[in-house]
Amino acid sequence: MEVKQAFTDFLEIIPDGAVVINTEGLIVAVNQAAATMFGYSSSSMLEMPLNCLLPEEFREKHDEHLVKFFKHPGRRSMGNGLIFPAVRRDGSKFYVDIMLNQMEIDGELFGIAIARDYTLLKKAEDKIRLELEFEKRQALTDHLTGIMNRRAFTAQLTDEITQLEQHGTPFAVSFIDLDDFKEINDEYGHQYGDEVLQKIAELIRLHSRHTDYVARIGGDEFATIHPMIAASDAEQMMERLRAELVSGIGHAKLPVTLSIGLCQCDKPSEHYTVENIMARADRAMYQAKKEGKNAVVLTG
Template sequence: MKTEKTLAELIEIIPDAALMIDEDGSLVLLNEMLADMFGYEKQELLGQSLDILLPEDIREHHHHHVLGFFKSGKTRPMGQGFRFLGQRSTGEKFSVEIMLSHVRLDGKEYALAFVRDNTFARQTEDKIRRELERERLLALTDHLTGLGNRRAFTRELEQDIDELKEHGWQFAVGFIDLDDFKLVNDTYGHEMGDRILQDVASSIRHGCRGTDFVARIGGDEFATIHPGATLEDAVQVLDRVRTSIVTEMEEKHWPVTLSLGVCHCDDPTRDYTVAELLRAADQAMYEAKQQGKNQIKIASL
C-alpha cells in the first residue's frame, strides 16, 4: 500500500521511536529507533502483539487502555500522554512515555505512538523527590540533637489535638528544662554544653516509649508528646527519664538536673490549642523550679 509505505518512510526520519498498531493490538509499522530501544530487529516485531513490548503484569491493563483509545478517538500529546513500563528483549523493565494519535488508512483505524525512554527523566524526578524530602526533614529537625524541632513539635501536637477531637484519643505533653545549664556553659564552655544537650536528647528519646514524640524546642528546653497515655502513664515515663538523666549527670560530675511540667488532655469537646498546652506545661515546669528543681509538676488546665 502506497500510503503505508510513505508513512513507514516518514517514521524513519522523525526524531522519536515510533510504532503503529491496529485495533487488535498488532504491530503493523515501527521504525529502527523503536526496535533499538527495545532491543529487537524490526522484522522480529512486525506482526507481533504489542504485548511483546510490555511486562506481563500490565498487559491486560494496557489492553483496556488501547480499547479505550480507539473508542474515544482522543489524541494524547507528549507530556500529557501515558507513562508506563516497557520491557526490552532482555527482560529489563524501563519507564516510557508515549504520544498517541489516530490514523485512518483504507477505511481501517490505527494508533500511531511516538515513544520516549523516560528512564533519565524518571531518575531525575526521583532524585528531586528525594532532595525535597531531605529538605523537608531538615526543616523539621534540630541540627544539634537530631530530635524534632519546635516546628515539628507544633505539627505533631496539632495532629494529636485533632485526633482527640475526632476519635477521643487522650494524650499528655511534657515540658523539660535543664536546671543550672547556664552554669555548665559558663564553667565548661559551649562545646561541653552542646555535648550535654546531645546526651540529654538521647536519654530522653530512649527513656520514652516508642510511640512518644520528642523535640528540642529551645536552647536547653525539650518537649514530649505521649499519645494514648493517661496522666499516670506520662508521669511515670517522664520520672524515669528524669531519674536516668540525673544519675548520668552525677556520674559525669556535671551539675545538671531536670525540672519538668506535664499536662494531660482527654476532653474531646474542648478546643485545646498548641499555645495553651505549651504554656500550661511550661508554667508547671516553672513551678517545679521554684519549688526546688529536679522534680515534676502537673499542670492545671
Template sequence: MPLHEERDPIMSAGLDSSVSEAYQPFTTDLMSGLIDSLGDALIGINAEQQIVLFNRGAEELFDYCAPDVLGRQLDILLPPDNRAAHEAHLETFAKEGVRTRRMGHRRSIRARRADGTEFPAGATISVADLDCGRIFFAAVRDITHHVETRNHLAESLNEHQRLARLDPLTDVLNGRVFKKAIEQSIKELRENGVPFTLVFIDADRFKEANDVHGHVFGDELLKTVAARLSSGFRSTDVVARVGGDEFGVLMPDCTAEIARTRIPKLRTALLADMQAMGASVTFSIGVLNCIQPPESVGACLHAVDSLMYSIKYSTGDGIAWGELDGVQQV
C-alpha cells in the first residue's frame, strides 16, 4: 500500500474480534484525523508488544505503511541489540502505575527504519487501560540533530577544559594545574606519609639561542625539552611549563634514591637533544625531596626554585639536590 493511502491509523490486523471491537470508538473520522495530524510519530502497542496504532507520522519516520506493521511485534522498529533493554524498560514502566495522559517518561533510544538504517529517537511514553487491555503509547521523534549538537558541544567543552589545563606552546600542563598537583601531593604526605620529589629545570642561555636563531627556533627548542620531559619520566609524574624557559616536574611517591637515579639520565638526554639542534643550551636543575610536609605550596616552590638558581647563578649546567633540612650540590 502506498504511503498516505486512505486508511484507519488504528487497525487490528492479526488480533481477535473482541480487540477489534474495543478499538471502534477510535476509528471515527475525527479521531483518525486527529491522530494523523500529530507532529510526532505515534505508536501504540498492547501487552504482547503487538503494534495496534501506527499514525501517518510513524509511516513517514519509519518508512513503513501502517498495514505492514499493525499486528506485528514492536521488534521490527528496534535494532536487535536494543530489544531486550526496551522490554525491560517497558516492564519497569508498567509497574509504576502510570495512567492515561500522564506523560513525561522521556528517554533516548535507538530505532530502526524499514531499510534497516538506525537513528537516535526520543520517546515520550504513556499507558492507558482500555476495555481491550493495557495499551502503551509512544510519541517518537528523530533526534539525530539534537544528538549531534549535544556531542559537538560536549567535544567543544572537553577541548576547552583540556586547553585550560595545558601550556599552549608545549602541550604540557600549565603552572596553575601544576600547583594544584603539588597541593595534592602535600596532602598525601601529610595524611599518609607518602613522599614526593619536586624538580625545577631552567634552560641556560635560552635567550641567547632565541636571539641568534630566532623565535621559531626558540619555540621548537622548548617543545623539544617538553617532549623529552614527557617521555623521560614515569606515567604518574606531572610535567609542566612554569615559566618562559622553566619547567617543573612533580614525582609523587618518589624517594631521593629514585630521583638520583632518574634525573642525571634525563639531564644527559636533554643535553644530547640540544646538541642535535645545534643549540648551546645547558640546564640548571633543582631537585627537592619532600619527606616532611612543607608549610604550603608556595614554600615548596620557593625551596626548589632556590635550589635551581643556586646552580644557575654559580656554574650553571648542573643539579642541586635538597631536602627540607639542607641542600647538597653536585
C-alpha cells in the first residue's frame, strides 16, 4: 500500500497541521491544515524536502537532528518545549509547536509531525496573561479611588514585617480617617461623598513619597505604609502630609478634616503582626479624634 493512501484520510481528521516524512527527509503525505499553514497546496508539498519549510540558516542543523531522530526512536509531546522556526512559501517566518512520532509501515520507517502555529498560540497566551494580570490588579485595587485596597495593603504590610524581622528595616503605618464624613454624605449625598473620597485619595498619593504605599481600607478610612523611616521623621512627615492635605482640601473646597494615627515599627524583636499594627494605628487615630480631630498621634 502506498504511503499516501495509508495516511491521507487519517491526516485530514487531525485539526492541526500534519506532515509525514520518510527517512530521507522528503514529505510523503500532508494534510490541508499544514498546507494552508505554510502557504502551499497539498500536492505541491509532496516529495518536497522537509527542510524547505525552515529558514536557510537552520537547515543544515535540522538535517543532523533528523538523522538522530530516525536512529533513536521516540516521541516529543506538543507543548513540551519543541518550538521550531519555520518559513512560509512567501518567505515570511514564524514559529511552530511540534509533536513528533515515528511509525513503521510495511517495514519502512516514517516520521510524523503534528504542528501548530505558535504565533497564534503566543497571541492567545499573551491575551490570557494580560487578562489575568488585569484581574489581579482589579483584585488588589480599590474600585472607587484606584489605590490599593485592604487586601493589597495587608499583603504589603506582611512584606514590611518580614523585612523588619530579617534585616531590621524600620517602617511606619498610618491610619487616616475623615472627620465627620457621615455628615457630608447626609448633607450632600453619596455621589458627592464618593467624589470627596476620590479627591482625598489623590491628595494622599500626591503628597506621599514615591516609595510609600497608599490604600483605602474602609468607607472613609485610608492607610499608608512608609518604608525605611525613623519615628521622629515619620511624625514630621505625617504632620506635613496632614497640613498639605488640609491645604489641598481647602483649595478644593472639601468640607473635611483628617485625624491620623501613626504606628512606628522599628523593633525586630517585637513580633509585630498585621493585626496588632493596625490596632495600634487605629487606637492612635481615635486618640487624635478625642484630642480635637485634625491631628496626628504617634504610637510605638
